[in-house]
Every structure is written in C-alpha cells, then in structure tokens.
Amino acid sequence: MILKELDSLKTFLEKPRNIVVIGHRNPDGDAMGSTLALYHYFNKKGHNTTVVVPNEYPDFLHWLPGSDTTCRFDWQNTQSKKAIDTSDIIFLLDFNALHRVGHDMQKTLEKYPNDFAMIDHHQQPDDVKYMYSDVTICSTCQMVYQFIEMNNDLDLIDKDIATCLYTGIMTDTGSFRFRSTTSKTHRIIGDLIDKGAENDRIHNNVYDSNSYGRLLLLGQALSNLQILPEYKTAFITLTDEEKKKFDFQKGDTEGVVNYALSLKGIIFAAIFIEDNDQNSIKISFRSKGKFSVNQFARNHFEGGGHDNAAGGKFDGSIEEIVTKFKALLPEYKIELELSYES
Ligand code: 5GP
Numbered sequence: 271m272i273l274k275e276l277d278s279l280k281t282f283l284e285k286p287r288n289i290v291v292i293g294h295r296n297p298d299g300d301a302m303g304s305t306l307a308l309y310h311y312f313n314k315k316g317h318n319t320t321v322v323v324p325n326e327y328p329d330f331l332h333w334l335p336g337s338d339t340t341c342r343f344d345w346q347n348t349q350s351k352k353a354i355d356t357s358d359i360i361f362l363l364d365f366n367a368l369h370r371v372g373h374d375m376q377k378t379l380e381k382y383p384n385d386f387a388m389i390d391h392h393q394q395p396d397d398v399k400y401m402y403s404d405v406t407i408c409s410t411c412q413m414v415y416q417f418i419e420m421n422n423d424l425d426l427i428d429k430d431i432a433t434c435l436y437t438g439i440m441t442d443t444g445s446f447r448f449r450s451t452t453s454k455t456h457r458i459i460g461d462l463i464d465k466g467a468e469n470d471r472i473h474n475n476v477y478d479s480n481s482y483g484r485l486l487l488l489g490q491a492l493s494n495l496q497i498l499p500e501y502k503t504a505f506i507t508l509t510d511e512e513k514k515k516f517d518f519q520k521g522d523t524e525g526v527v528n529y530a531l532s533l534k535g536i537i538f539a540a541i542f543i544e545d546n547d548q549n550s551i552k553i554s555f556r557s558k559g560k561f562s563v564n565q566f567a568r569n570h571f572e573g574g575g576h577d578n579a580a581g582g583k584f585d586g587s588i589e590e591i592v593t594k595f596k597a598l599l600p601e602y603k604i605e606l607e608l609s610y611e612s
Pocket residue numbers: 294553554555572573574575576579580581582583
C-alpha cells in the first residue's frame with residue numbers, strides 16, 4: 271500500500287477548490303462509480319467538481335447518479351479542457367498510468383501545471399504528488415469509501431454516493447465472488463445498503479438491461495469459443511464483421527470472457543475482439559489462482575491490470591493473434607497446471 275502526502279492533501283482540500291476527477295478510457299463500473307461518488311462527496315464538501323470522462327461508456331452505466339453532469343473529453347473537448355485548465359487539482363481514479371486515458375487526453379494531462387492525486391488499485395502506479403494506492407483492495411470504489419472514512423466523513427455518504435460505490439464494488443468483484451472480496455468489502459456493502467443503495471435495482475440496471483442484439487452477439491461469441499484442455503485455457507474471438515452483424519454497442523462484450531472461464535477445468539481465459547477503427551485487437555484476459563494475467567499481458571501484449579483480470583492490445587489480425595497466443599502457451603504449461611486447486 272502507498273499512502274503519500276494524504277495529510278497535506280487534506281489540508282489542501284480545507285479550502286473550496288476547483289476539482290477535476292478522471293477515470294480511465296473505456297470506463298467500466300468501477301471507473302464511473304468511483305469518479306461520480308467522489309464528485310458527489312467533494313461537492314458536498316463545498317468544492318466545485320467536474321468529472322471528465324475520456325470516451326464513451328456503456329448504456330448500462332448511464333443511469334448512475336450524476337452521469338448527466340459529466341464532460342466527455344472526446345466530443346466535449348473545449349468544455350473538458352476548460353475544466354482542466356481552471357482546476358486546482360486533478361484526481362486520477364481507477365488507473366495507474368497517464369497513457370490509460372488515451373493519446374489526446376494524455377497529452378493534455380502531461381501539460382497540466384498543478385498536482386495530481388491518485389486513488390487506485392492497479393499494480394505499479396506512476397508517481398504523483400498525492401497517492402492512495404493499494405493493489406489488495408478489490409475496487410477503486412472500496413478505496414473511495416475508505417478515503418472518505420480517513421477524512422471522518424462517512425456520515426456524508428448519502429444515497430447517491432452509496433449507489434455509485436456499490437456499483438463499482440459489485441462490477442469489479444464479479445458480484446462479490448472474486449478472492450479480492452473480503453469480509454471488509456461485505457461490511458462496506460452492508461453500510462452502503464444502510465445508506466440507501468438499492469442492491470436489487472443496481473444489479474438489475476447493470477446486468478439485466480441487455481438488448482436482443484447483445485444476446486445474439488453473445489451467442490456468436492460462444493460459438494467461436496475454442497478450448498485447449500492441455501493448457502486449461504479457453505479463448506473467444508469476435509471479428510468486426512460479427513460485431514456489426516449484431517449491431518454492436520459499447521459494453522456489449524463486457525463480461526463475455528467470463529463464459530470461457532466458467533468452463534469446468536479452465537483457469538485461463540481470453541477474448542480477442544477486432545477493432546477496425548483502431549486497426550487493432552482488444553484483448554481481455556482472466557485467470558483463476560496464481561497464474562498472473564497481469565504479467566502475461568505486460569510481457570506479450572502491451573497491457574496489464576490485475577493478477578486475475580488484465581487487458582492488452584495487438585496490432586494485427588485475429589488469425590495472427592490466435593497463432594501468437596497458442597505459440598506462447600507451452601512456456602506456461604507448468605504454471606497453468608499448478609495455478610488453481612478447486
Ligand atoms: P478488461 O479486460 O475488463 O478491459 O480489463 C481488465 C483489467 O485490466 C482492468 O483492471 C483494466 O484496467 C486493465 N486493463 C485493460 N486493458 C489494459 C491495458 O491495455 N493496459 C493496462 N495496463 N491495463 C489494462
């Protein structure tokens with residue numbers, strides 16, 4: 271855990287400030303939940319806060335309280351840059367390195383003259399002035415709860431904050447099932463329900479709002495699934511053509527990789543998704559047990575993340591990435607065999 275300059279951060283925030291809060295590109299539930307929770311909290315403390323979102327985020331997160339107040343860096347560029355230029359401090363949430371916001375926004379942030387504060391649970395964070403980093407915590411949302419607790423402000427958590435935090439903890443823990451979910455996580459979740467988070471409504475909004483096209487795309491993904499039992503590995507491919515055929519929308523492939531991991535005996539899963547706009551393949555990796563997909567993604571696919579959930583990218587075709595992926599597996603055969611005992 272890294273706690274850096276948090277006392278001086280507290281002093282800095284004793285005066286009303288202009289604050290910008292940013293999550294990573296292609297925001298997930300934890301990025302949106304943590305940035306919006308902090309938005310509501312800081313505004314309650316008398317600050318003037320703007321959440322700047324790097325790019326589009328899935329429909330199933332648009333209902334989050336405060337979502338309509340955010341600025342999109344990619345298409346509300348002037349407004350976003352103005353918020354950044356007039357801010358006294360920028361909070362970086364749910365990511366560990368500036369390049370995770372995307373190229374253009376990274377360039378803007380690199381010119382930022384004031385200080386950054388980071389609250390994040392990814393490994394090997396960049397160094398910024400104020401830091402709260404802990405790779406053992408399941409979600410940035412749990413860290414935001416604990417940050418509010420460090421400031422003795424738990425009483426300020428209202429229904430909106432509780433709803434945002436519950437959402438990110440839920441999505442980053444696979445609905446409270448990953449090993450990172452501790453008894454403390456459950457106690458925090460209990461407190462968030464006491465403070466107004468409606469658990470059934472949140473689960474429904476996030477997980478039961480599928481379009482018909484999304485289910486058909488899932489069907490396509492499952493029929494593309496390939497299993498490599500000798501490596502306890504399964505992977506899924508999706509081409510751009512298949513995405514178009516089923517009217518792909520942002521977020522439609524979220525969680526699909528978990529179906530590969532749900533197969534009995536499989537402890538390493540991947541999904542390779544073609545993205546013709548970016549001329550590359552977006553990759554998600556998941557694992558069970560000791561096999562670190564963070565390390566695998568860092569070593570071979572310009573990526574990273576957590577030990578059991580990571581991402582990366584590849585410049586080339588689906589056929590090329592499948593060939594590369596299969597060629598890498600023999601090197602990891604023993605590690606994969608020993609990773610997980612069910
Ligand atoms: P997902 O597979 O859901 O996109 O991402 C899983 C985890 O890996 C998330 O914690 C995400 O932040 C991280 N991640 C995804 N893509 C990348 C990447 O390209 N680089 C790094 N460093 N982390 C990534």
